[in-house]
Amino acid sequence: MAFLARVRHLFRAVFRRAELERDLSAELQFHLDREAAGHRRAGLDPAEAGAAALRDFGGPAQVQEACRDAWGGRLLDQLRQDLGYAWRGLGRNPGFTAAALATLTLGIGASTAMFSVVNSVLLRPLPYRDPGRLVILSSDLPLHGITDSSSGYANIDDWRKASRTLRHLAAFDGSNAIVTDARGEARNVSAAFVSASVFDALGVAPALGRPFTAEECARGEGVAVLSDEAWRRYFGPDPGAIGRTLLVAGRPVEVIGVMPPGFYFPKKGVVFLLPETLARGWANSRLERGTGPWRAVARLAEGVSLDEARTELAGIGAVLEKAHPAANAGLTVRVESLAGRVAGRQVRLALLVLVGAVTAVLLIACSNVANLLLARGAARQREFAIREALGAGRGRLVRQLLAECALLALLAATTGAALAYAALRALQAFGPELGIPRFDEIALDPAALAFAVLLAGFSGLASGLLPALRSTQRDPMSMLRGAGRGLSEGAAARRGRSVLVATQFALAIILLIATGLLSRSFVRLTAVDVGFRADQVLVIGMRVPSERPEEQAAVYAARLLERVRALPGVISAGTSEEVLQGEASAHFVTVEGGAAVDPVVGRVAMRLESVSPGYFTTVGVALRSGRFFTDQDTAAAPGVVLVNETFARRFWPQESPVGRRLRLGEPGSTEPWLTVVGVVADVRRQGPDRAPVALAFRPLAQHPARPMNLVVATAVDPAAFAPTLRAAVVEVDRAVPVGNVERLRDLLDRPLALREFNLGLIGAFAAIALTLAGIGIFGLINYSVTRRTQEIGIRLALGAQPGDILRMVLGDGLRLALAGILLGAAGSALLMPVMASLLFEVSFADPLAFGGAGAVLLAVALLASYLPARRAVTINPVTALQTE
Amino acid sequence: MADYKSELLQGTLDLLILRTLAAGDAMHGWGIAQRLQLVSRDTFVVNQGSLYPALHRMEAQGWIEAEWGESENHRRAKFYRLTRAGRRRLAEETAYWERFAAAVGLVLRET
Numbered sequence: 001m002a003f004l005a006r007v008r009h010l011f012r013a014v015f016r017r018a019e020l021e022r023d024l025s026a027e028l029q030f031h032l033d034r035e036a037a038g039h040r041r042a043g044l045d046p047a048e049a050g051a052a053a054l055r056d057f058g059g060p061a062q063v064q065e066a067c068r069d070a071w072g073g074r075l076l077d078q079l080r081q082d083l084g085y086a087w088r089g090l091g092r093n094p095g096f097t098a099a100a101l102a103t104l105t106l107g108i109g110a111s112t113a114m115f116s117v118v119n120s121v122l123l124r125p126l127p128y129r130d131p132g133r134l135v136i137l138s139s140d141l142p143l144h145g146i147t148d149s150s151s152g153y154a155n156i157d158d159w160r161k162a163s164r165t166l167r168h169l170a171a172f173d174g175s176n177a178i179v180t181d182a183r184g185e186a187r188n189v190s191a192a193f194v195s196a197s198v199f200d201a202l203g204v205a206p207a208l209g210r211p212f213t214a215e216e217c218a219r220g221e222g223v224a225v226l227s228d229e230a231w232r233r234y235f236g237p238d239p240g241a242i243g244r245t246l247l248v249a250g251r252p253v254e255v256i257g258v259m260p261p262g263f264y265f266p267k268k269g270v271v272f273l274l275p276e277t278l279a280r281g282w283a284n285s286r287l288e289r290g291t292g293p294w295r296a297v298a299r300l301a302e303g304v305s306l307d308e309a310r311t312e313l314a315g316i317g318a319v320l321e322k323a324h325p326a327a328n329a330g331l332t333v334r335v336e337s338l339a340g341r342v343a344g345r346q347v348r349l350a351l352l353v354l355v356g357a358v359t360a361v362l363l364i365a366c367s368n369v370a371n372l373l374l375a376r377g378a379a380r381q382r383e384f385a386i387r388e389a390l391g392a393g394r395g396r397l398v399r400q401l402l403a404e405c406a407l408l409a410l411l412a413a414t415t416g417a418a419l420a421y422a423a424l425r426a427l428q429a430f431g432p433e434l435g436i437p438r439f440d441e442i443a444l445d446p447a448a449l450a451f452a453v454l455l456a457g458f459s460g461l462a463s464g465l466l467p468a469l470r471s472t473q474r475d476p477m478s479m480l481r482g483a484g485r486g487l488s489e490g491a492a493a494r495r496g497r498s499v500l501v502a503t504q505f506a507l508a509i510i511l512l513i514a515t516g517l518l519s520r521s522f523v524r525l526t527a528v529d530v531g532f533r534a535d536q537v538l539v540i541g542m543r544v545p546s547e548r549p550e551e552q553a554a555v556y557a558a559r560l561l562e563r564v565r566a567l568p569g570v571i572s573a574g575t576s577e578e579v580l581q582g583e584a585s586a587h588f589v590t591v592e593g594g595a596a597v598d599p600v601v602g603r604v605a606m607r608l609e610s611v612s613p614g615y616f617t618t619v620g621v622a623l624r625s626g627r628f629f630t631d632q633d634t635a636a637a638p639g640v641v642l643v644n645e646t647f648a649r650r651f652w653p654q655e656s657p658v659g660r661r662l663r664l665g666e667p668g669s670t671e672p673w674l675t676v677v678g679v680v681a682d683v684r685r686q687g688p689d690r691a692p693v694a695l696a697f698r699p700l701a702q703h704p705a706r707p708m709n710l711v712v713a714t715a716v717d718p719a720a721f722a723p724t725l726r727a728a729v730v731e732v733d734r735a736v737p738v739g740n741v742e743r744l745r746d747l748l749d750r751p752l753a754l755r756e757f758n759l760g761l762i763g764a765f766a767a768i769a770l771t772l773a774g775i776g777i778f779g780l781i782n783y784s785v786t787r788r789t790q791e792i793g794i795r796l797a798l799g800a801q802p803g804d805i806l807r808m809v810l811g812d813g814l815r816l817a818l819a820g821i822l823l824g825a826a827g828s829a830l831l832m833p834v835m836a837s838l839l840f841e842v843s844f845a846d847p848l849a850f851g852g853a854g855a856v857l858l859a860v861a862l863l864a865s866y867l868p869a870r871r872a873v874t875i876n877p878v879t880a881l882q883t884e
Numbered sequence: 885m886a887d888y889k890s891e892l893l894q895g896t897l898d899l900l901i902l903r904t905l906a907a908g909d910a911m912h913g914w915g916i917a918q919r920l921q922l923v924s925r926d927t928f929v930v931n932q933g934s935l936y937p938a939l940h941r942m943e944a945q946g947w948i949e950a951e952w953g954e955s956e957n958h959r960r961a962k963f964y965r966l967t968r969a970g971r972r973r974l975a976e977e978t979a980y981w982e983r984f985a986a987a988v989g990l991v992l993r994e995t
Contacts, residue, residue, distance in 0.1 A: 005946030005967065013944070023952075027913060027962045028936065030955070034914045035932070058933035066937035070944055 013071040024067055028060055078396075082403035089404055096376055097408070099775075100369045104412030104459055106768055107365030109419025112444070112452040114358040116424055118351050119451075120442040122343050127263050129203025130299075134338040135166065135309060137296040143330035144586045144605045152292035152327065153276075153285055155320060159296065159333065162316045165309040168201035169298035170194055173279055174266040178545055178737050180247035181234055188543055188737035189230070191248070191272040192265065193279035199225075201299050202265060206257030209242040212275055220277035224248065225257035227264060227271040248272060249280070250547040266295075268440070280546055289320075289327035291585055297338065310335045326666075329601050342437045346837070350758050353835060357514065357765040360507040362455070364772045366463040367500040371776055373405070373467035374497050375783050398468045405464030406457075413456035420444055420452065430757055470496060494784075498816055501780050504773040505820025505861070506827060509853050511766035513828045514835065516849030518759040521840040525752060531683030531692075533620025534744035536571075537713050538722060539579055540729060541739035544706040553704040554635070557612050560710060560732050567728055569716040574615030575700060575708045580747055582607065582685035584693040591651050592661040592673060599667045606647060606694035608664065610705040616680055618713045619744065626658040626678025633699040640699060641674040645682045647694040664696070674698075687751030689840050711744065718743055758838065770860060773820075778864035781813045785868040792872050793880025802873040809872050813865025814858070821854050897930065897938050899981060902966065902974040905948060910963035912955060913939060939964060947973045 012020060032053045039049035057063065090097040125131050137159060139151040153171060160169040177191035199211040208231075212223045224246070226234070235241035235255075245252045253274070264271065279285055285292065300309055317333040343351075377384075384397055421444045428442070544553045557575050564573045586603035613629045624645060633640050641662065648657045657676045665671040682692035700708075710729065714721050722741040730738050785792070792805055832844035842849070904919050905911060911919070913935055920930045942948045947970035955961040966974070 003946070005949070005969070006944060009944045009946070023962065024940075026960065030912065030959060030961050031914045031917070031932070031936075033959075034957075056932050058931055060933075063933040063936050066934075067940040070937050070941035 009071070014076055017077070020071065024064060028063065032057060079403065082400050083407055085400060086404035086407045090407065093376070096372060100372050100408055101412055101415065103365045103368045103772060104409060105415040105419055107362040107459060108412050108416030108452055108455050109423065110765065110768065111358050111362045111455055112416055112420035112448055113423040113427070114354055115451045116420065116444055116448040117427070117442055118355060119447055121351060121436055121438050122348065124441070126339060126342065127204070131339060132337070133300045134201070135298055135300060135306065135335050136338050136341050137298065137313065138334040139291055140332045140334045141291065141330050141586055142332070143601055144603050146291070146584060146586055146605050148334060149291045149585065150293055150295050152288035152290050153294045154287050154289045155328065156294055156296045158320055159313065159316055163312060165301050165304040165312045166298035167301045168197045169296055170198035170201045171276055171294045171296050172198060172266055173276070173293045175293065176543065177249045177272060177274070178543065179272065186735060186737045188739065189270050189272060190267055191274055193274050193276045195276050198265070198273070198297065201297050204259065204263055207260035208239055209255070209257035211257055217275040217277055220275065222251055222253040222278070223256045223275065224253045225259060225273040226255055227259050227269070228261040230270040230272055231258040233270050248274065250545060289324050290331060306335065306337060326599055347436055347754070349838060350754060353514065353838065354758065354761055357511055357762050360511055361765045361768050362459065364504045364507050364769050366459045367504050368772050368776050369459070369463035370467055371497055371500050371779060373464060374470060375779065377401070377467045377470060401468035402461070402464050405460040409456035409460030412459070413452045416456070417444065417449055417452045420448065430753065436754065466496065497780055501776050502816050502820035502823065504776045505817050505857060506824035508766070508769040508773040509821050509824035509857050510828050510831060511762065511769045512853035512856060513832065513849050515759070515763045515766040516852050517832065517835060517839055517842055517844065517846055518755070518762055520842045520846060520849060522755055522759050524841045525688045525755065528684065528688035530688050530748055531621055531681050532744060532748060534748055536715070536718055537619055537711055537744040538718050538725060538741050539744050539747060540710045540726065540741045542708060542710065542729070542736050544736055546706065550704045550706060553706050553708065554701045556733060556736065557700050557708060560729065561612060561614065563728055563732050564710065564712060564725070567724065569714050569721055571713040571715050572614050572618045573710065573712045574612045574618045575710050576611040576615050577609045577705045577708055579619070579709045579711060579744070580685045582690070582693055587664060588666050589651065590663040590667060594651070597667040602667065604650065604694065606696060608696050608698065610700045610703045611697045612700045615711060618711045621683055622681040624679040624681055625656055626676070628678060629699045634701050639672045639674040639702055640677045642678050642680055642697040643676055644680050644692065644695040646692050647696055648679050650694055689751070770856070773857070774860045774864045777813055777817060777861055778867065781809060781865045782868040784812065785809060785872045789875060789880050792875050793877040796875065797877040797881065805872050806869050809869035810862065810865050813861050817858060817861030821857050825850055825854060897934065898942060899977045901938060901942065902947065902970055902977065905964060905966045906971070906974055910951065910953070910965040912961040912963050916964070942970070
């Protein structure tokens with residue numbers, strides 16, 4: 001009760017102050033009147049009675065003040081005063097206000113935008129229950145140089161049975177399926193074939209309907225749970241979707257559940273979750289060991305750490321390796337946290353570097369504002385001295401200066417948030433090409449706004465505290481006595497400003513060096529010949545339906561190529577199973593006349609692709625020796641194979657492989673021998689920074705595969721040609737789902753997008769830092785010239801040459817800049833190794849980047865000091881000495 | 885040294901005001917001042933001015949509550965009344981004061 005009374009009272013003290021004031025006056029007046037009345041009765045005349053009452057009372061003003069103190073809420077009242085005063089102060093000095101506001105806006109805006117990115121990508125939890133406990137299980141085959149591969153289902157099944165540290169272990173195969181809607185339109189959409197336990201593992205139940213059960217899964221029933229997006233696309237948001245049927249991969253499947261909005265697994269967008277037993281080739285797939293198309297997701301059991309799970313799975317993996325030596329040779333189980341997988345090492349590192357860069361920008365912005373405040377404080381010392389002499393405590397003065405900063409920072413938080421919003425909108429334009437996970441979730445949310453306010457508080461304090469303490473640290477008497485001697489600035493304050501400017505240069509050079517390293521890497525990367533001639537090439541993906549025999553793939557491809565080649569503007573066309581997909585898997589390769597292949601550890605990392613004639617010429621991959629495939633390499637003709645240079649080096653390091661024979665499949669298998677008819681150039685399919693993998697190619701006619709990519713080289717503008725091409729392709733066979741037409745050039749550039757993004761942002765931050773540092777040193781030198789006008793005048797009067805003055809002023813600026821640059825370069829030498837893995841063929845100690853950054857900063861310092869130096873030279877000694 | 889009309893000990897004023905209000909009737913500031921002067925029998929001076937900050941502080945603490953009413957001479961005046969928290973506070977302060985006085989007495993007798 002007493003507590004409530006106190007709160008009520010405080011509330012009144014803050015918000016109903018006028019009422020309290022009226023009451024207080026009335027109360028004290030009542031007292032004085034009664035007292036005076038008493039004195040009158042005792043015989044004093046009215047005037048004397050009033051005076052006597054006042055005397056006994058002891059000064060109503062002081063009593064009132066003491067009562068106000070008793071009310072509480074006094075601090076708030078003073079704060080209101082301070083802010084009002086600060087507001088007027090900022091308004092009086094619009095130049096200073098605009099400069100400080102712009103600087104802080106840049107710092108806070110950039111930091112807030114960066115925070116939003118980091119928060120969405122790294123910090124915000126994934127849409128699962130307790131997502132930190134989820135792990136993903138994959139297979140490593142270090143022996144074959146294969147890491148993080150998907151796994152064979154039989155292994156996953158055994159992990160599930162043996163593990164005690166993992167619960168609800170579910171296999172999943174994130175793949176595609178052709179879904180035909182009620183209108184008969186077939187589309188290739190994301191489909192995940194999953195164990196029924198996936199819903200328990202993720203801890204998310206359908207928002208509508210129900211998940212499928214382990215029994216339904218085991219019986220292979222045609223049921224599906226849809227992602228929210230899939231539900232919206234196929235049924236509108238209609239709850240009546242439950243129980244309806246769609247054709248998935250040619251069989252009717254009943255929709256039994258819809259996941260809540262925001263949920264995604266294993267990827268975003270339109271996803272069908274289907275029982276694992278509906279997966280393509282399940283009868284064989286379920287028995288496979290080694291690598292396969294499956295991964296597993298599981299939840300760590302209560303009280304189990306990731307390391308404990310790793311240890312247990314390593315043991316289980318070893319047992320399985322012994323039990324199935326052929327398929328599981330060298331296979332170890334990889335257990336990773338799901339969150340860690342979503343935002344991989346490279347993305348984490350890139351963001352870390354960006355956060356570091358933006359922090360540097362913020363610090364530079366703060367120190368710039370601190371510098372402005374110091375200069376302003378120096379100019380206001382007379383004012384402070386007078387106020388202090390009139391009784392204002394130093395604490396009150398400091399508080400008032402800080403209030404000014406707080407107000408500035410608060411304004412900057414508003415403009416900074418607006419800037420961050422604009423910056424994030426601009427970032428979104430980069431789109432999904434960056435490969436930054438959860439990029440679409442990036443938004444200026446309440447957390448980001450709170451962060452902006454927090455930053456404002458920090459920057460207000462960081463930039464305001466030192467100047468506030470410095471400016472008020474004066475003996476008022478000496479200050480007032482010295483009045484009229486011009487605006488003198490203490491040596492300590494000057495040193496403070498110099499240190500700030502040097503620090504800005506130190507931070508700026510770190511950013512410049514980082515930019516230099518990244519841009520040199522980028523130049524190297526774009527100079528790499530990836531092996532494709534891609535500029536006029538279009539790519540379009542398709543998949544021959546599973547219902548048809550695999551041989552039909554070759555028939556379809558032949559019809560497709562015939563139709564496309566007949567289109568006007570087409571130079572050449574061909575198909576390949578994959579064009580840029582480059583993950584290797586483990587295969588057995590037996591070379592005729594070569595050493596026997598070990599059935600346990602004899603596999604090599606490679607990819608096998610089925611390609612049509614015309615593929616290589618279309619994408620511009622060079623032939624090193626032998627011949628390409630032709631239309632004569634039919635199913636009936638002798639088996640042939642093409643290999644790339646990496647493959648050739650691996651198996652025939654000394655001689656030409658053309659004419660030699662090899663066999664794919666387990667040692668001792670009866671697969672036919674294949675004759676190597678040619679060697680094609682290596683291509684960097686996964687990006688210029690990834691080494692080529694060993695590739696073998698089979699003619700599509702001899703080795704049909706359902707998924708394929710059509711590549712078309714055009715003589716006309718590819719963008720204009722794309723719709724014509726797609727229409728023609730769809731026309732060939734309406735039952736074959738066809739993807740979007742993309743330019744090969746765009747696909748090749750995609751792996752560079754993250755680097756480009758990184759480089760662009762760091763470059764922007766470095767530019768801001770450079771500008772701010774330039775402004776900082778200009779402000780300092782310019783101010784120092786103003787302050788030393790008389791001194792320079794005397795020097796000139798005593799015979800100093802303009803050159804001497806120029807050298808003196810420039811020297812001041814360059815000394816400061818050089819100190820900062822050396823400090824920053826030393827810091828960079830320590831920091832840059834962190835960036836090593838973001839660099840490509842550039843050492844983190846690249847002398848060009850370090851030297852270039854230093855030169856740029858020196859040039860900026862020189863320019864920024866030259867302008868005030870010019871002014872110093874033109875000082876007229878007579879006027880300088882006359883002005884007092 | 886003979887002038888025993890001394891300043892009040894720190895914190896004693898609160899105790900005296902609480903005790904005065906403990907009689908039950910709501911009182912205005914001037915009335916409390918008169919009463920204190922009467923009962924103290926001129927042993928100590930209560931600076932009339934210092935009464936009001938103390939009243940306002942105790943009101944903020946929730947020990948007393950105030951209400952505007954009509955005084956004996958038909959004027960608007962602010963009347964204070966003890967709250968339950970104030971009554972508890974009075975008991976605590978009284979107990980403390982008695983312990984303190986006893987201890988001081990003991991020390992004085994021993995020397």
